[in-house]
Structures are given as C-alpha cells and as structure tokens.
Amino acid sequence: MHETAVYCIRCQGAFDESWLQHLDADWTIQCNDDHTAVITTITGVVCDQAALIGLLSSLYDVGLPLLQVECLGTTAG
Amino acid sequence: MGILIDTKLRPPRLHPGYTTRPRLLAQLDRGLAQDLILISAPAGYGKTSLAADWLQQRPALTRAWISLDKDDNDLDVFLRYLTTAVHNAFPQQRPCAHTQTLLNAPQSPPLETITNTLINDLAHLPHTLLLILDDYHLLTLPAIQQVMAALVRHLPDTLRLLLITRIDPALPLLARRRAQQQLLEVRAADLRFAQAEARAVLSQTTGVEVDEVTAVLLEEQTEGWIIGLQLAGLSLRGQTDQAAYARTFQERNQRLIMDFLLDEVLAHQPPAVLEFLLKTAVLERLCHSLCVAVVGEKPSGEQPSGEQPAGEQPAGERPRLDDIARAGLFLTSLDETGTWYRYHPLFRELLLRRLAQEEWGPAEIAALHGRAGAWLAAQGFTEAALRHLLTAGDVDTAVTLIEDRRHEILDQGEMHRLNRWLGLLPQEVVARRPALLQLEAWMLRWQARFQPIPTLLQQAESLLAQEPDSVAGGSVARAILQGERDALRAEMAFFQNEFQRALTYAQSALDHLPRHYFFAHGMAALFQLLAQQSLGQTEAALRQLTIWLDDEQSQHPTLRYLQLLGAGAIYGTIGDLKRLEQVGQYMLKLGLAEEKPLTITWAQHFLGHVYYHWNRLDDACAHWSAVPAWRYQANFRTYHEAMLGLALLHQCQGDEGQTRQTLDTLTQALLEMKQVQFAPEVEAFRARLALLRGDVGTAVHWTQTGAQPIRQPLWFWEAGELTRVKVLLAQGTAVSRQEAAALLDSCQQYAEATANVWRRIQVWALRALLAQAQNRPDEALAAAERAVRLAEPGGYLRLFVELGPEMAGLLAQLSARNVATAYISDILAVYSADQSPNPDDLLTDRELEILALLQQGLADKEIAEQLVVSVLTVKKHNRNMYRKLGVNGRRQAVAKAKTLNFLP
Numbered sequence: 001m002h003e004t005a006v007y008c009i010r011c012q013g014a015f016d017e018s019w020l021q022h023l024d025a026d027w028t029i030q031c032n033d034d035h036t037a038v039i040t041t042i043t044g045v046v047c048d049q050a051a052l053i054g055l056l057s058s059l060y061d062v063g064l065p066l067l068q069v070e071c072l073g074t075t076a077g
Numbered sequence: 078m079g080i081l082i083d084t085k086l087r088p089p090r091l092h093p094g095y096t097t098r099p100r101l102l103a104q105l106d107r108g109l110a111q112d113l114i115l116i117s118a119p120a121g122y123g124k125t126s127l128a129a130d131w132l133q134q135r136p137a138l139t140r141a142w143i144s145l146d147k148d149d150n151d152l153d154v155f156l157r158y159l160t161t162a163v164h165n166a167f168p169q170q171r172p173c174a175h176t177q178t179l180l181n182a183p184q185s186p187p188l189e190t191i192t193n194t195l196i197n198d199l200a201h202l203p204h205t206l207l208l209i210l211d212d213y214h215l216l217t218l219p220a221i222q223q224v225m226a227a228l229v230r231h232l233p234d235t236l237r238l239l240l241i242t243r244i245d246p247a248l249p250l251l252a253r254r255r256a257q258q259q260l261l262e263v264r265a266a267d268l269r270f271a272q273a274e275a276r277a278v279l280s281q282t283t284g285v286e287v288d289e290v291t292a293v294l295l296e297e298q299t300e301g302w303i304i305g306l307q308l309a310g311l312s313l314r315g316q317t318d319q320a321a322y323a324r325t326f327q328e329r330n331q332r333l334i335m336d337f338l339l340d341e342v343l344a345h346q347p348p349a350v351l352e353f354l355l356k357t358a359v360l361e362r363l364c365h366s367l368c369v370a371v372v373g374e375k376p377s378g379e380q381p382s383g384e385q386p387a388g389e390q391p392a393g394e395r396p397r398l399d400d401i402a403r404a405g406l407f408l409t410s411l412d413e414t415g416t417w418y419r420y421h422p423l424f425r426e427l428l429l430r431r432l433a434q435e436e437w438g439p440a441e442i443a444a445l446h447g448r449a450g451a452w453l454a455a456q457g458f459t460e461a462a463l464r465h466l467l468t469a470g471d472v473d474t475a476v477t478l479i480e481d482r483r484h485e486i487l488d489q490g491e492m493h494r495l496n497r498w499l500g501l502l503p504q505e506v507v508a509r510r511p512a513l514l515q516l517e518a519w520m521l522r523w524q525a526r527f528q529p530i531p532t533l534l535q536q537a538e539s540l541l542a543q544e545p546d547s548v549a550g551g552s553v554a555r556a557i558l559q560g561e562r563d564a565l566r567a568e569m570a571f572f573q574n575e576f577q578r579a580l581t582y583a584q585s586a587l588d589h590l591p592r593h594y595f596f597a598h599g600m601a602a603l604f605q606l607l608a609q610q611s612l613g614q615t616e617a618a619l620r621q622l623t624i625w626l627d628d629e630q631s632q633h634p635t636l637r638y639l640q641l642l643g644a645g646a647i648y649g650t651i652g653d654l655k656r657l658e659q660v661g662q663y664m665l666k667l668g669l670a671e672e673k674p675l676t677i678t679w680a681q682h683f684l685g686h687v688y689y690h691w692n693r694l695d696d697a698c699a700h701w702s703a704v705p706a707w708r709y710q711a712n713f714r715t716y717h718e719a720m721l722g723l724a725l726l727h728q729c730q731g732d733e734g735q736t737r738q739t740l741d742t743l744t745q746a747l748l749e750m751k752q753v754q755f756a757p758e759v760e761a762f763r764a765r766l767a768l769l770r771g772d773v774g775t776a777v778h779w780t781q782t783g784a785q786p787i788r789q790p791l792w793f794w795e796a797g798e799l800t801r802v803k804v805l806l807a808q809g810t811a812v813s814r815q816e817a818a819a820l821l822d823s824c825q826q827y828a829e830a831t832a833n834v835w836r837r838i839q840v841w842a843l844r845a846l847l848a849q850a851q852n853r854p855d856e857a858l859a860a861a862e863r864a865v866r867l868a869e870p871g872g873y874l875r876l877f878v879e880l881g882p883e884m885a886g887l888l889a890q891l892s893a894r895n896v897a898t899a900y901i902s903d904i905l906a907v908y909s910a911d912q913s914p915n916p917d918d919l920l921t922d923r924e925l926e927i928l929a930l931l932q933q934g935l936a937d938k939e940i941a942e943q944l945v946v947s948v949l950t951v952k953k954h955n956r957n958m959y960r961k962l963g964v965n966g967r968r969q970a971v972a973k974a975k976t977l978n979f980l981p
Binding site for chain 2: 003047048049050051053054055057058061
C-alpha cells in the first residue's frame with residue numbers, strides 16, 4: 001500500500017510535452033505509432049498509491065484512456 | 078455569507094484520547110520552511126487529525142482552514158470559502174475583498190481575471206498565513222485546478238499551503254519541487270502506525286491493555302492503518318482471547334479488511350445505536366436536534382413499522398452524539414460547544430454503503446433526506462436543505478423553499494445565491510412554476526440580458542391563468558407575482574420610451590407588492606419616479622423623491638441604493654449638477670463602507686460627469702478612471718458611460734492615442750460581455766470625437782453607414798441624434814442644414830416632452846449654431862441665450878466648449894448684451910485655456926527637442942547623432958510622440974504641433 005514500486009502504464013494517445021512537469025526525472029516515456037493507434041508507455045517509480053492514483057487521474061484529466069497498469073515490482077526502501 | 082457553515086472553516090477537534098505523534102509534528106514544522114506541504118495518503122490514515130493536532134500545538138501560526146465537501150467542487154463556492162477563511166484570519170484587513178466582489182459580479186469574469194485578482198489579493202496579506210485545504214482530492218473541477226495551479230506557480234511569499242489529500246494533486250512542477258526539496262510531504266509510509274504506537278491505540282480503543290502478540294498481528298493485518306486499528310480495537314472489546322480473535326483476521330484475508338471490521342464493529346452495537354449510525358450517515362454534519370429530526374424521537378421499534386430485525390427489542394432513548402463520540406465511533410466534534418459533529422469520511426462512506434444494502438429501501442432513505450432537508454430549511458441552511466430535498470426527490474418542497482425565500486435574498490442583493498439555487502432545479506420544474514420563471518427573469522435582469530424576459534413573464538402569466546388559485550399559492554401570492562411582473566415591465570417600458578405605460582406598470586407594481594419587499598417594491602418606486610420625470614412631471618417626481626428619501630424604511634441598503642440611483646438619474650436629467658455631486662459623494666462614501674461595487678461605480682460616474690462639466694478635468698479623470706477596475710462588478714451601463722467619459726477627457730487633453738485605446742477597450746469589453754446593444758452608441762461617440770479633432774470625413778461616414786443608437790431617456794452620454802446634427806452642421810451645405818433643422822425639431826420635441834434639461838441645453842445650443850450658419854444672427858443669439866439660461870444653474874462649462882469657436886463667438890455677443898456675464902466669462906476662460914495647451918503637459922522635453930529637429934527636416938539618424946542617443950531611441954520617442962498627438966508620421970506631427978503652438 002505504501003511501498004515504493006515501479007509501475008508501467010500504457011495509455012492510448014500521444015503525450016503533450018508540457019505534461020512532463022508532472023513526472024519525476026527518471027521516468028521513461030515511449031511513444032509507439034504503428035499507424036493504427038498511438039500508444040504511450042510510461043515507466044517509473046511511484047512512491048505510494050496516492051501518488052499512483054494522482055498520476056492516473058492526471059492521465060484521465062488530459063483524456064488519455066488507460067490500457068494497462070502494471071506493477072513491475074517493489075523497490076527496497 | 079449564507080452558504081457557509083462555520084464549522085467547515087476550523088479544524089475538527091481531536092478526540093480526547095488522541096495520541097500525539099511528535100515525529101510527524103517535527104516533520105511538519107520543517108515544512109514551514111517550504112511554501113508547500115502535502116499530506117497525501119488514502120482514507121483513514123489520520124491525516125486530518127495530524128494536521129489538527131499540529132495546529133493546536135502551534136497556536137502562533139496564523140491559519141485558514143477549509144474542510145472541503147463534494148459540494149465545494151464548484152469554483153464560486155470554493156472561492157467563497159477560501160476568501161472567507163482568509164478573512165477570518167485577518168478580520169480587520171479583509172485582504173480578499175476584491176476577489177469577493179468579483180464573485181458577486183452578474184457575469185462571471187474570465188477565469189484568468191479571477192485567478193490574477195486572487196493571487197494579487199493573497200500577495201498583500203499582512204503577514205504569513207498557512208492555508209489548509211482538507212480533502213483537497215474532492216476538488217476535481219478543471220477550473221479550480223487551474224486556479225490552484227496558478228496559485229502554486231505564483232505562490233505569494235506570505236502564503237504557505239498545506240494540502241491534505243487522498244490522491245496526489247495535479248499541480249505544476251510537483252516533481253521538480255520534490256526533487257529540489259521545495260515540498261514537504263507526509264505520506265502513507267510516514268503516517269503508518271508503528272507497532273508500539275499501534276499497541277497504544279488498540280489499548281486506548283479497547284479500554285483494556287492489549288497484549289503484544291495481538292498488537293503485532295493487528296498491526297500487520299492493517300499495515301499500521303489507523304482507522305483499521307481503531308475498528309479492530311472496537312471489535313476487540315469484550316473478547317476474552319484477543320490473540321485468537323486477531324488470528325481469525327488472517328483467515329478472512331479474502332475479504333476487504335475494512336468491510337470485515339465494520340461488520341464486526343456494527344454487530345456489537347445495540348440496535349438503537351446501529352440504527353442511529355446508519356440513518357444519520359446521510360448527514361454531512363450532525364447536531365443533536367438534526368439527528369432527532371432525521372432518526373425520530375424514539376427508536377423505530379416503538380414506531381409502527383416492520384423494519385426492526387426480529388428478536389431485537391430496543392428500549393429507552395436515542396443514543397446521544399456525545400455518547401457515540403465517546404464510544405470511539407468515528408464521530409468528530411467540530412466546535413467548542415460540542416454542538417456539531419461529523420463522521421470520519423471513510424466511516425461515513427462505509428455506513429452509507431451499508432445503509433443501501435440494509436433492509437431500508439430507497440423510499441426510507443429518501444425519507445431520511447427529506448426530514449434532514451425539512452430541519453435544515455427551518456434553521457435557515459437553505460442550500461444544504463435544497464440538496465437533501467432534491468436527493469429525496471422532494472422537488473415540491475425544494476421549490477417552495479426557494480419561492481418562500483426569494484424576496485428575502487433579492488433584498489439582500491445576493492443574486493448569485495438565488496442563481497445557484499435555481500441552477501439546482503431541473504429546467505422542466507422551473508418551466509411549470511410561475512414564481513420560478515419570474516425569478517429567472519430577475520436573474521436575467523441582473524445579468525443585463527433583457528431580451529428573453531418578456532417571454533418568461535408571458536409564460537408565467539399563462540400558467541397562472543390555467544391554474545386554480547390553490548396551486549399558485551392563493552390570491553396573496555398571485556398579487557405578489559403580478560407586482561413582480563409589473564415592476565419588471567415598468568423598467569423595460571421605460572427604456573423603450575413608453576413612459577405612460579411604465580408609470581402604469583410601476584403604480585400597479587406598487588399596489589401589488591408589500592413595502593417590505595425592498596428590492597421589487599423599490600424597483601417599482603424607482604421607475605415610477607423616472608417615468609413621472611420623463612412624462613414632464615418634474616415637480617411631482619421631485620416631490621416623490623423627497624418623500625421617498627425621507628421614508629423611515631429607507632435605511633435598508635438595497636432600497637437606499639435604488640433611491641440614490643433615482644436621485645442621481647433625476648438630478649442629472651434636470652441639469653442640477655450640484656445636487657448630483659452631493660448624491661455622488663454620499664453614494665461613494667456609502668459604497669466604500671459597504672464594499673458595494675455597484676454603488677461605488679455609479680457614484681464615480683456621477684462625480685466624473687459633474688467634474689468634467691465643471692472643467693475640473695483631473696477630478697473627473699480620477700473618478701472615471703476608477704470605474705474600469707470594477708468592470709465585471711459594475712452595471713455595464715456605468716462602465717460604458719465612464720469609458721466614454723474618459724475617451725472624451727483624453728480627447729480634450731489632446732491625447733488621441735489614449736482616446737482611441739479607451740474606445741477600443743470598451744468595444745472589446747462589450748463583445749466579451751455580450752453587451753453588443755451598446756455598440757451603436759460607441760460608434761456614434763467615435764463620430765463625435767472625430768468631429769472634435771476636425772475629421773469630418775470619418776464622422777460623415779458614420780452618418781451614412783453606422784447604426785443609429787436608440788433614443789434614450791435620462792442623461793446617458795451618447796444621444797446619436799445630436800451627434801448627427803453636429804455632423805450635418807459640420808458638412809455645412811444647405812441640404813445638410815435643412816436635415817439638421819428637421820432632426821433638431823424632433824430632438825427638441827423629445828427633450829421638452831421628457832423635461833430633460835440636459836438634453837434641452839444641447840438642443841438650444843445646436844439651434845443657435847444652425848441659425849448662425851443660416852445667417853440668422855438674432856435667432857442664433859436667442860437660442861444661445863436659452864441654452865445659457867438653462868445651463869447656468871448647473872454651471873456647465875465643457876458642454877459649450879465642445880461645440881467649438883462659433884459657440885464662443887455667440888457667447889461673447891451674449892455677454893456683451895449683459896446676459897449671464899459671470900457665467901459666460903467662466904466658459905470663455907475654458908476656451909482660451911484649451912486653445913493654448915501647455916506643451917509640457919503633453920510632450921516630454923526630449924520629445925519637444927526632437928520635434929524641433931523634425932521641423933528642420935533632419936532624419937532619425939541625424940537626430941540621433943545630434944542628441945547623442947541611438948537611432949532606436951529616437952524612433953521610440955517618435956512613436957510615443959505620434960501617439961500623443963494622434964498622428965501617423967513626422968509631417969503630420971509637425972503640422973499638428975504648429976496648430977497647438979508647440980512650434981513656431
């Protein structure tokens with residue numbers, strides 16, 4: 001519940017650059033465009049669930065539908 | 078403030094047994110060095126209690142607390158709470174007064190204006206303030222988030238922000254702040270209760286010492302989650318083998334621990350308590366008598382209902398709130414006196430979910446809301462009552478509540494509240510209630526959107542005709558509705574120049590409306606007065622005005638505002654500038670004391686008008702210039718008039734750039750505020766100003782293509798007809814003079830019929846100029862004399878000066894014939910002062926220097942060399958100079974400077 005964990009979030013659509021200010025510096029963002037749909041994959045560390053839900057609702061606010069949220073594992077500390 | 082509940086603006090009180098947490102308090106103390114503190118964790122982690130404890134232990138911190146509810150997710154409501162909370166912290170200074178007046182504006186200003194005003198207000202706090210927003214995650218509205226984002230981005234030095242939230246907020250640069258340690262965070266991991274703390278809490282909740290094994294088990298199960306621990310503690314009560322009980326938790330791991338715990342806790346409650354908890358969960362805030370109203374005096378076992386679970390026979394009285402709070406059932410006291418409480422939000426959510434699952438059906442739950450609504454309505458908590466009533470589906474009671482209170486709120490001038498109440502109702506409900514349709518008409522009037530009003534009134538009328546008396550509330554209610562319609566129609570008829578009809582409506586409204594309906598009755602009285610005046614009955618109107626002003630009831634602020642408005646309208650129309658000045662000064666004092674922008678701006682316009690005509694241009698400028706800052710709060714008419722006044726003033730001072738800019742701003746504003754009906758007046762005014770700077774072509778173009786403004790009673794600036802006459806005179810052909818003569822006849826007829834001295838002065842002065850142009854000197858002098866005689870009591874100076882040198886000639890001749898010599902010499906003094914403007918007032922020394930070099934034909938580069946400045950600097954000076962002179966190039970600048978005697 002309140003452990004730091006690495007999350008991988010996939011959503012449909014492309015990222016607006018200005019949105020990066022919400023993210024910590026060590027997040028990676030990858031945008032795949034296979035000509036049928038643009039999928040953005042965001043990977044990084046969230047410090048707890050409040051931060052994760054905050055991040056997801058920001059995605060909701062900018063209108064990027066969520067495709068998948070996956071916890072890749074908790075990190076020590 | 079009405080919608081506010083004071084208990085929302087202070088932190089909830091801590092439970093007597095609250096365990097203080099020094100480690101976290103120290104963490105928060107460190108946060109004061111940063112400007113933003115975030116307490117972010119899921120529900121039930123003790124966030125609010127921690128903040129409340131911190132504040133209690135740091136009494137020296139100036140704080141403003143807001144407990145947010147889901148109903149506060151509305152920009153207007155949120156900002157009202159925010160500004161009120163700040164004012165509670167600084168009651169003397171009231172730093173957010175300006176933002177509050179914006180919230181009361183008839184049309185919402187753009188979000189950016191609100192945001193900037195708020196940030197600006199908050200930048201002027203007397204000293205550091207900690208602003209705490211509890212349950213910040215409930216504010217999901219994009220508009221609120223934008224305001225908060227801007228506030229965080231431009232956080233004033235004197236503001237510290239503490240956000241308590243279940244979800245990380247979408248604020249700008251949060252990640253960067255975190256990285257740069259400009260943000261203090263207290264998160265779930267920090268809030269988690271360690272084993273020792275957990276044991277203390279469990280023992281405290283259970284009432285007996287809890288052994289260590291049990292504490293460790295429960296701490297692991299709940300992950301140090303305080304509300305879970307408390308629930309666990311509650312369910313431990315009366316268990317003989319605590320550890321064995323705690324182990325059963327593990328076996329039930331499949332289920333949500335929260336539901337399980339709640340089941341356990343509720344299962345141990347006596348039926349009366351259980352029923353009380355579930356039923357009162359519909360309330361956001363509880364006090365004893367509200368609970369009694371909702372739950373009923375006696376437990377439901379004694380009521381004839383079959384809802385009681387079999388085998389349970391409750392006895393005795395209702396549980397009391399303080400008992401429940403003492404039993405640790407998540408009830409928090411909200412005030413010193415122990416009157417108001419609220420459930421822990423998470424506990425309440427669980428209870429509500431349970432309530433819906435229990436044997437109570439939707440009808441019974443609706444009945445709870447209905448009873449809550451009835452109690453809240455009776456206590457004057459109208460908005461909370463409306464929400465409960467509407468949740469209960471009891472639209473009729475909600476409607477009646479609004480209808481019953483509408484005049485009281487209209488009288489208080491709190492239109493935004495009525496507007497929000499109306500907005501809570503479905504449109505089809507409004508459409509079948511005459512009183513609500515008419516209330517909507519009042520709201521439209523407030524927003525200066527008159528066009529749909531007649532249809533609404535018509536609809537109300539036909540509904541009333543169809544319905545039997547009982548539905549519309551009987552004959553008294555019918556009379557009041559009739560009075561309201563007549564008052565609204567009186568105003569509309571008046572501005573359509575149908576004064577007789579306006580008078581009839583106004584009188585009928587006065588007959589139908591009780592005198593203590595200050596606003597509606599006052600509106601009728603106002604338009605009775607104005608209609609009388611415009612029917613030529615000046616004596617009667619003045620008599621009526623005196624009676625009205627002496628009325629004992631006139632101490633009511635809304636009524637006094639209407640009376641003073643009426644006085645100003647009449648005095649300006651009959652050319653009594655001295656009385657108009659008195660009214661303006663009185664209103665200004667009153668408006669400033671009451672923080673009423675409507676009053677302030679009318680006062681400033683009245684004073685601007687008086688001082689302009691008395692040629693006290695600096696005073697006029699000071700008053701008119703104050704109006705644009707209140708653009709959204711003012712009546713648009715006031716803003717419009719003051720802006721036209723300012724444009725004219727700049728023109729008199731020869732600053733044509735400013736003149737143009739002022740009119741452009743006005744045009745933009747009327748587009749933005751959807752007040753395009755003012756556009757023809759602005760266009761006519763542009764033509765009038767064009768004439769003043771000798772640009773007849775532009776003015777003529779307006780007469781050929783521009784829309785003619787509607788003829789207006791009273792003393793508004795732009796009477797398009799008179800400007801048209803001026804243009805025709807400037808054209809100077811026999812045909813144009815003939816047309817001017819015809820137009821003047823019609824203007825004169827209107828001015829005489831409406832006993833409008835202000836208009837008559839202008840008509841006679843223009844008649845004089847026309848006769849002069851037609852070579853009829855005697856007639857010209859006679860007309861000029863009429864104008865002078867009419868204008869002398871008011872002391873108008875500028876009105877004549879605007880008419881140009883021909884007028885000065887006529888005045889001089891009159892003076893030579895001993896007509897009003899002292900007055901005329903005052904007017905002529907303004908003429909000669911205007912003729913030789915002081916160049917220093919307009920242009921800087923450097924600009925005059927460059928002007929002289931331009932006259933010599935030097936190029937910018939040569940000028941730059943001679944003055945030892947850069948070419949760019951010269952160009953900049955040129956631009957400024959052109960703007961001030963209202964010209965487009967160097968040749969025009971030199972020519973203009975010559976006519977102004979700035980250059981030889």
